[in-house]
Amino acid sequence: MSTRAGTPAQPSDLIDVHELVDAYYQRTPDMSDPAQRVVFGTSGHRGSSLDGAFTETHIAAITQAIVEYRAEQGVTGPLFVGADTHGLSAPAQTTALGVLEANGVHAIADEYDDYVPTPSLSRAIIRYNTDHPGAPQADGIVITPSHNPPRDGGFKYNPPHGGPADSDATGWIANRANQIIEGGNREVRFSEPSGVDSYDFRGAYVDDLKNVLDMDAIASSGLKLGADPLGGASVGYWALIAERYGLDLEVVNPAVDPTWSFMTLDWDEKIRMDPSSPSAMASVVARAGDYAILTGNDADADRHGIVTPDGGLMNPNHYLAVAIQYLYSHRPGWRPDAAIGKTLVSSSMIDRVAASLGRRLWEVPVGFKWFVPGLVDGSVGFGGEESAGASFLTLDGTAWTTDKDGILLALLAAEIRAVTGKSPSELYRELTEQFGDPxxxxxxxxxxxxxxxxxxxxxxxxxxxxxxxxxxxxxxxxxxxxxxxxxxxxxxxxxxxxxxxxxxxxxxxxxxxxxxxxxxxxxxxxxxxxxxxxxxxxx
The missing domain is CATH 3.30.310.50 (Alpha-D-phosphohexomutase, C-terminal domain)
Known part of the structure; x- marks a missing residue:
């Protein structure tokens, strides 16, 4: 832990955005360096243009590979495209849309040229495919390195189920993209994007929240709520949520700055928009006493941080246990045999809660992709990771998102407080009295x-x-x-x-x-x- 952890970023900590973007367009990857090849981890291809790992060459090749992959899989419907607030995201979106248009793919971007959180794009895919049965299916591309530092870029493919692509898909796409790059990107088709259709990601997502949460209970409680987007893609969503549902909710910091100059440094002196990190969330936690519930999201809003006046920033494992206990006691529309999904590195407190509820525990490897089949068919009501990523079913037991949803989990904390009269921190202390304190x-x-x-x-x-x-x-x-x-x-x-x-x-x-x-x-x-x-x- 650095002595500067949790302190405000200084000018020397900030990236030069012009240098970052120039490197995106000007640098050519050295394919003899493994670090500059296309590699899909659990959350897509990530890297920095400054290291030759995330350039226009990479994104053009990856997009071309996705075009070929979806064609091979028979996916011919629209492809939703969204990007977060990282400095490399907008250039990458321009590149991707140019490749998609040149290949005749029906790409759909945000109607208001807004940032698109990962869960909003996942929800758009699910809604489209649900509303158009029998029609060609939609899929999507999310351009984000999640909570990674400002110098990084990220690029992820979500197939028609709406969640992260599995390793078979990402392996195929990465191998094909590397082949294309090694061939000098001569197989890439590209034209300046001009005819891209649009979709109101924000409006559709916010309108739909009433189908997954008890928004009336939150509104009638009169709770004073705070939401800090941490300079990420959820910034416009929180204001609309407050307006649409009549919530006493303040957007704590609405600033968007690709250098993230307003952040406090993480444990290793890096600027990292991790809402589960006490160091990165230091300035948010300092205001814990001002709100009944205060929340944070990372850059693409797939992660959540929950701050309570009586407990400060909750450990993600603690909140997952409380969320599970609450949801499986307050969602009568879910299947009675809907399992509880957890990754195998999440707390065993969840095991004990599951046993007390009489619910089957479904323990999977690290990676949210493993929860997708269960969320799609309703056999898993909740899927969560120890790294503060989770999602759960709608009130009627159908799929909400098949990717992590930090906005959803943040609002759930408000529902829990409104319905039970207790903060998630209080409820976790009750769980430790019952099951032990790990x-x-x-x-x-x-x-x-x-x-x-x-x-x-x-x-x-x-x-x-x-x-x-x-x-x-x-x-x-x-x-x-x-x-x-x-x-x-x-x-x-x-x-x-x-x-x-x-x-x-x-x-x-x-x-x-x-x-x-x-x-x-x-x-x-x-x-x-x-x-x-x-x-x-x-x-």
């Missing part, structure tokens, strides 16, 4: 590329240990119990604790997630033993 943390451990590759392929059988911090090991997992998909690492559990280890996709480290219901000291012992267990398996 200590949870994530740390990084050094690992070279070869070690990371081995970790990603480890089997539970490779773990020889029989105890974890004094307790017998009850499970050694390399595949998620919910859907049998590979974890890309391992998870080891005991009666009172667990740890999971996964390689980082961008750094020479592996991540150790750990939790103990025996307190912080036992958690520290679990973390130390986790490193020994994993290092032994990798030796």
């Amino acid at each position: 200590a949870y943390a994530r740390v990084d451990a050094a690992a070279g590329p070869e070690q990371k590759a081995r970790l990603g392929k480890l089997s539970g059988d490779d773990i020889t240990a029989t105890e974890l911090a004094g307790d017998p090991i009850t499970a050694k997992l390399s595949h998620a119990p919910g859907n049998g998909a590979a974890i890309g690492g391992v998870k080891v559990t005991s009666e009172h604790a667990w740890f999971a280890a996964r390689p980082s996709g961008t750094e020479n480290v592996y991540k150790i997630y750990a939790e103990s219901f025996r307190g912080p000291e036992h958690l520290a012992a679990v973390q130390a033993e986790a490193k020994r267990i994993v290092d032994a398996a990798l030796a």
